[in-house]
Amino acid sequence: MNRTVKNESYFMSVWNEFRKNRAAVMGMSILFAIIVVAIFADFLAPYDPIEQVYADALQGPSTAHWFGTDEFGRDIFSRVLYGARVSLLVGVVSVAIACVIGSLLGASAGYFGGGYDAVVMRCMDVLLAIPSLLLNLSIVSALGKSVFNMMLAVGVSNIPRYCRIMRASVLQIKNAEYVDAARITGASHMLIIIRHIIPNCLAPIIVQATLSVGSAIIACAGLSFLGVGVPAPTPEWGAMLSNGKDFLRHNAYITIFPGLAIMLTVLSLNLMGDGLRDAFDPKLRR
Amino acid sequence: MEREQNVLLRAEHLVKTFPAGRNKVHAISDVDITICRGETLGLVGESGCGKSTLGRLILGLLRPTEGKIWFEGQELTAMSKGEFRKVRRDIQCIFQDPYASLDPRLSIANSIMEPLTINHVGTRQEQQEKVEALLKIVGIPVEYRNRFPHQFSGGQRQRVGIARALALNPKLIVCDEPVSALDVSIQAQVLNLLADLQNQMGLTYLFISHDLNVVQRISNRVCIMYLGQICESGPTEEIFAHPRHPYTHFLLSAVPVTDPEQRQEKELISGELPSPIAPPPGCRFHTRCPYATEVCRTSVPSKTEENGHLFACHHPL
Numbered sequence: 199m200n201r202t203v204k205n206e207s208y209f210m211s212v213w214n215e216f217r218k219n220r221a222a223v224m225g226m227s228i229l230f231a232i233i234v235v236a237i238f239a240d241f242l243a244p245y246d247p248i249e250q251v252y253a254d255a256l257q258g259p260s261t262a263h264w265f266g267t268d269e270f271g272r273d274i275f276s277r278v279l280y281g282a283r284v285s286l287l288v289g290v291v292s293v294a295i296a297c298v299i300g301s302l303l304g305a306s307a308g309y310f311g312g313g314y315d316a317v318v319m320r321c322m323d324v325l326l327a328i329p330s331l332l333l334n335l336s337i338v339s340a341l342g343k344s345v346f347n348m349m350l351a352v353g354v355s356n357i358p359r360y361c362r363i364m365r366a367s368v369l370q371i372k373n374a375e376y377v378d379a380a381r382i383t384g385a386s387h388m389l390i391i392i393r394h395i396i397p398n399c400l401a402p403i404i405v406q407a408t409l410s411v412g413s414a415i416i417a418c419a420g421l422s423f424l425g426v427g428v429p430a431p432t433p434e435w436g437a438m439l440s441n442g443k444d445f446l447r448h449n450a451y452i453t454i455f456p457g458l459a460i461m462l463t464v465l466s467l468n469l470m471g472d473g474l475r476d477a478f479d480p481k482l483r484r
Numbered sequence: 485m486e487r488e489q490n491v492l493l494r495a496e497h498l499v500k501t502f503p504a505g506r507n508k509v510h511a512i513s514d515v516d517i518t519i520c521r522g523e524t525l526g527l528v529g530e531s532g533c534g535k536s537t538l539g540r541l542i543l544g545l546l547r548p549t550e551g552k553i554w555f556e557g558q559e560l561t562a563m564s565k566g567e568f569r570k571v572r573r574d575i576q577c578i579f580q581d582p583y584a585s586l587d588p589r590l591s592i593a594n595s596i597m598e599p600l601t602i603n604h605v606g607t608r609q610e611q612q613e614k615v616e617a618l619l620k621i622v623g624i625p626v627e628y629r630n631r632f633p634h635q636f637s638g639g640q641r642q643r644v645g646i647a648r649a650l651a652l653n654p655k656l657i658v659c660d661e662p663v664s665a666l667d668v669s670i671q672a673q674v675l676n677l678l679a680d681l682q683n684q685m686g687l688t689y690l691f692i693s694h695d696l697n698v699v700q701r702i703s704n705r706v707c708i709m710y711l712g713q714i715c716e717s718g719p720t721e722e723i724f725a726h727p728r729h730p731y732t733h734f735l736l737s738a739v740p741v742t743d744p745e746q747r748q749e750k751e752l753i754s755g756e757l758p759s760p761i762a763p764p765p766g767c768r769f770h771t772r773c774p775y776a777t778e779v780c781r782t783s784v785p786s787k788t789e790e791n792g793h794l795f796a797c798h799h800p801l
Contacts, residue, residue: 211591211630375585376595379645382543382577383599383652384569393598397589480589480632 215477222473228466232459236282245273247280248431256449265455268438269445274452277433278459284428285435286463288349289415295353297407300360305391305399307361308368319365322358330355331420338426348427352417356410363406367399374398401475408471412464435460492656492688493519493542493575498551500537507761511537512548513712519656524682524689526703526720528696528735532757534712535692539658542690544572555656573603576654580661582641586633592644593619593629599651618647622677639670646677650685658690663698675702696739700724708732711768712760718793728793728800731769767798775799 216222235242245263251271259266265274307318325333337351371377372395380390419436421427428434435456442452476482500512511534519525529535540546542553544560553560555571563571576599579585586595593615600611616626622643633641642662649657659678663671679702681687693699699706700720707717708731716729727733734753755772758764764771770780777799785796 375579375581376587378543378545379577379579379585379648380587380598380602381545382572382575383602383648384572385598385602389602394587398587478589480591481634 212474212477216473219473219476221469222477225466225469225471225473228462229470232282232286232463232466235279236286239276239279239283243273243276243279245276247272247276247433256445256452258449259451266449266451268441268452274438274455277438278435278455281433281435281438281456281459284345284432285415285418285460288345288352288418288428288434289411289463292349292352292414292418293356293407293411295350296356296410297360297403299353300357301364301396301399301403303357304361304364305368305396308365309372309387309391309395315365318361322361325355326358330417334417334421335424335426338421343426345428348418348421351421352414355417356414359406359410360403363402364396364399367402368395371395371398397478400478404471404475404478408467409464411467412460415460415463490520490522491518492521493517493553493555493690495542495553496551498538498541498553499549500534500541500546501549504761510712510760510763512541513763515551515709515712515714517707517714519688519690521655521688522682522686523704524691524702526699526706527690527692527709528694528699528706529709530694530735530757532760533709534760535694535709536660538709539577539660539690539692542656543575543577543658544568573599573652574655575658576649576652576656577658577660578642578645578649578662581665582638582645583633583665585645586641586648588633591630591632592624592636595633595644596648596651599648603652605652614651615647618650621650621681622647637670638666639673642666642670642674643677646674646681650681653685654687656688656690658692660692661694662691664693664695671698678702696736708735711757711763713768713796714794715769715797716793716795718795722791722793726793728790728795729769729797730773730775730799730801732795733801767796 249272251267254263254267254271255269257263257267263273263275265278267273268277303318303322307315333355334348334351337354338347341347341350377390377394380394385393415436416439418427419434419440422429422434422437423440428437430437438456439453439460442449442456445452495515495517498512498515498517499510501508501510503509515538517525517538527535527538537546541548548561551561555575558571560568560571586592590598596615596618597611600606600614605611606614615629619626619629624640624643624647628636633644636644646662662678663674666674675698678689682689689702691699691702703720705718706720706723707714708723708729709715710731716723716727716732723732724736727736731753734751737751738753753772758768758771764781766782767773767776767780767785770776773780779798783798785798787794787796788800
């Protein structure tokens with residue numbers, strides 16, 4: 199018969215499926231565009247994002263300033279473009295830290311159970327019991343001020359969410375017969391977790407991760423506002439939002455545009471996340 | 485003796501208890517079992533009697549609380565994890581539920597290939613060819629290799645499960661109720677496939693089932709389990725024709741007979757299976773046995789052997 203039929207590798211089949219999903223591809227394109235903007239902000243931005251021109255302060259959107267200017271006369275369009283750099287990095291990296299560490303901890307806790315499970319979950323309870331802002335502040339002040347430490351702090355405070363979601367899914371899946379089947383053929387615990395357990399628990403994690411990028415950006419803005427994150431003049435979406443709140447009544451555009459930028463980022467990640475979730479689940483394939 | 489040399493797997497004094505709060509569940513109590521090369525040993529009993537637990541002990545999915553298991557003369561229970569990993573590829577399993585035994589996220593080819601990649605058998609090309617050969621053996625069109633389990637029927641999935649179990653050329657296959665989740669018409673196909681494979685490849689089966697008709701058809705020897713113990717074992721024909729243990733007798737009389745001429749008055753066992761947390765003292769069957777006497781309530785019956793037919797009863801039929 200047809201001898202050319204080859205085994206598709208797992209990730210190739212996921213990718214082929216992902217490509218068929220228009221919304222997901224659109225999400226990926228938007229995200230890609232935002233990344234390009236972040237990289238080439240130097241060439242795209244019409245003004246210096248931190249140069250203050252008091253004569254132009256608080257102007258509405260016009261042909262000269264597409265998104266208007268803030269209270270220091272800085273061009274909001276340029277700031278939004280530059281802001282993509284820090285905000286995207288901060289949002290994605292902190293969620294990635296939380297997601298990877300949380301999922302692995304949760305998966306191993308659910309899989310091995312017993313004392314290890316109890317220790318991990320009690321640690322998560324401790325993390326959950328501390329207000330996240332306080333936890334973030336103490337981590338950053340212990341490790342020193344830097345953008346990376348801020349991302350780490352926001353990541354760490356989000357670990358329990360992923361850990362708990364993952365553990366709950368693993369508890370359901372670890373007794374499945376296909377896990378026993380893998381063990382009988384000699385698979386190691388690590389291989390079973392990575393190849394069978396995590397892929398089958400991925401759906402809720404992907405949704406949670408893509409949804410929480412937005413809140414991670416806002417959390418970082420909060421830290422920046424308190425002076426432990428990104429220093430003040432550096433353009434950053436979250437910080438722009440919180441600065442703009444004083445002018446919300448008469449100059450709403452100051453907050454609207456960075457808000458739209460965050461929304462667009464989260465939307466694109468979300469569309470991508472939904473597409474990934476569907477592509478990973480063969481049952482949802484068309 | 486000829487049989488001694490033919491022994492593939494032997495287990496002695498197997499005990500498995502599970503903690504249940506302060507108590508223990510006695511899932512397996514002092515079980516001896518011998519499986520010879522090339523035979524099909526049927527393991528029969530009602531739900532909860534410990535037959536699947538015994539299968540899992542042999543597969544190495546559970547460690548026995550007490551007792552020893554030898555496979556081809558090597559003691560499995562004394563091996564380190566690394567040594568055991570080399571041996572365990574010779575003992576594979578076909579599962580009961582074909583809907584749960586295949587990873588929904590792996591194409592069937594990848595499921596069948598997994599044992600090969602884990603044990604580094606052959607090159608990628610050889611593994612692909614092996615998968616194709618296995619699909620042909622179990623009668624699944626090779627073009628379906630990239631399909632996923634949910635695109636197949638129960639019987640087809642069970643064939644995929646069989647192909648996966650065969651991938652490592654095992655010597656012993658534990659069939660844990662492999663047909664009880666299938667329609668009767670599909671059951672026959674799968675049983676025929678198992679019988680054909682046994683003839684072609686010289687496989688040995690431990691066939692766990694609660695369906696006596698199926699066991700009678702496929703097994704050379706049968707072990708009857710009751711509440712964590714083997715109460716009777718021997719050649720299939722002998723057991724079905726002349727059961728010596730009362731439990732076996734009642735089990736057989738409960739089998740529906742299709743021919744009205746041959747129908748007899750059914751003698752049913754009364755009562756429920758006692759709790760394995762506190763199994764009855766003496767003979768475990770005495771609470772439900774009409775022939776039970778004082779001695780059954782106090783002393784555990786020893787095993788009697790007559791021409792390879794073993795039974796543990798104070799008052800054999």
